[in-house]
Amino acid sequence: MTDSAELERRYQRLLAWYPATFRLEHGQEILGVLLDSAHEGQQRVAFADAADLIRSALMLRLSPASWAPVTVVRAVRLMRVGCLATIAALITTFVTEASVRAAMTQRATAHQWSLMLVHLTAVEVIAPVTVVGWLWLAQAIGRGRDWARAIFFAYFGVTTLSLIFMLAERAAVYASADLIALAVLWLVQVSVLVLIFSKRSSLYYRPELTSSI
């Protein structure tokens, strides 16, 4: 295989990250520009080009449709913030886990110890699922899927129950930091709900309502 053919195959693999419609419209053009920009004998994709292609492809996949109302666009942005906050919480938990365990070994009661283990397991298992959930719901909400609004409302219900549970469990190890994180997440969810259930957004999700207004 020639250098050029090998490089083209690698670029095509990266272009597979794009949505099919975008690839159909611009795939060949982008490939042409990438190959024109490559230097003589180049075989490997430059890291900056690969990162740029993957980032752009993900942004396109997660962006609302171009005809989405501003309320939906804002809701999707807020959902990205929620996703980043969840990732930040997960990283914080991983980074601080060892020190918290060490501190707890010395002075925690059996009840506190078991609460901490439940908490750590819950965060480490549920948070990655939640990150995927945020991205999946952001994409569906941005694309005007009405069922995604219902699922997001259910997710809000779960967060509200968790918040109430945490307020009742004042002795939890991560109590104050967790409570603040969960309260911020809850506020983000409330804002998203207000935006996606606004009159403007409802017409986007249920265009048949336009005729009855």
Place this chain on the structure above:
Amino acid sequence: MQEATFLVLTALADGSQHGYAIMAGVREISGGRVRLRAGTLYAALDRLCADGMVRVDREEVVDNRLRRYYRLTPAGSKLLAAEAARLHANAIAALSRLRLAEGMAT
């Protein structure tokens, strides 16, 4: 308006260009400071086309590959002129205040 969008519109201000020429134009206009990559460029072009600021002027096939030329629409030219005027006004205000401050210091 983001700087990359402004530079893409500026690269198209004097006529239609294909993707590679737009990337080279952006680099030249920014004095080498901004290096637009293909992924970012086509995401911006797709958005600008959807917003009616840019349109496909013509297409040709080079080395068995489609090449599209893009050009500004009248709305795109108007948007670029408005943004350029805004940046120009800001630059003039900044320079005049700096001159005023220098005058007071001496």
